[in-house]
Amino acid sequence: MRLDVQDVVGLPSEVRWDERAQDLVDTTLGARHAVNDSAAEVVGALAEGGWTVEEVSVRLADRYGIPTDRAREDVLDLLRTLDDQALLAVRRPRRLVWSRSGVAGTAAAFVTEGDLFRAYRLPATVRGVARATTRILLWPTVVLLVGAGGLVLALRGVRPDLGTDVLVESSVLVAALVVCLWATMAFHEIGHLLALGWRRDRAVVVVRGWRMALLRPRDLEPEGRARSAAVAVAGPIAGLAGGLAVAPLGLLPVLGLEFAVVACAVGLSHLVHLGPWAADGAMLARAVRRTEVRRAAT
DSSP states (O other): OOOOTTOEEEOOTTEEEETTTTEEEETTTTEEEEOOHHHHHHHHHHHHOOEEHHHHHHHHHHHHTOOHHHHHHHHHHHHHHHHHTTOOEEEOOOOOOOOTTHHHHHHHHHHHSSSEEOOEEEESSHHHHHHHHHHHHHHHHHHHHHHHHHHHHHHHHHOTTOOHHHHHHHHHHHHHHHHHHHHHHHHHHHHHHHHHGGGGGGOEEEEETTEEEEEOOGGGOOSHHHHHHHHHHHHHHHHHHHHHHHGGGGGSTTTOHHHHHHHHHHHHHGGGGGSTTSHHHHHHHHHHHHHHHHHHHO
16 A cells, blocks of 8 residues: 555554554454554554554654654655554545546545445455455445436336335345455455465464455465465456356346356456466566576576
């Protein structure tokens, strides 16, 4: 996440500051992160809340008698490190910023990531993934159902011959599409979990706005090139499997084969994550590069 000097920074609700021990306590993982004296000044400001990045920088500069520009660089470096581990919450004004995910991603980010860019942290379990997926899709589901109902009611104003069965069918279709999205998203992260094996007990599912990711501490990166590649590929493949799993619902008369086509398309869209622009693709590329370097060395 890109940080602006006017962003108000703080700690997620699942993270607390132990000032006496100078430790950040991650209650989700039961882990403690020790910080040095200068970082403790910044983390103390995060624990208080209400400080912008610029204000924290000035506070650090005054505390140690260093130039504000240098303090700002140090603060941003620390905040990026915390953000990499989802130990940072950011409040910022709602603004329209183009997303690499296109028009849909830009609109979703504007709606869900506006005033408070929170980092929700959940245990890396099947239940945690299910809760995270439900949290992401809850409001879109409400909006889709209300929008579908409003559209049908508007059409009935133009064509009074439309019966209530049209409203029921549209609601069922929206619900089925949500189930399709839920299954593919949940399967994607569960695929990563299964590939991680025993290491998943120290991973965490992070929800930020409309995005979900499986986060691992840096010391728990998968061992070996094969394991890294397996973890990277398992998510997109599992997302595809999720789409194929719900596609048979298209055999129901109320949904039709069109739903099966959409479900397969949603599942196939998860393969886009294997591209180098996505986190899974970047991880796969690193594993391939390590393989190539080793072959060149031998």
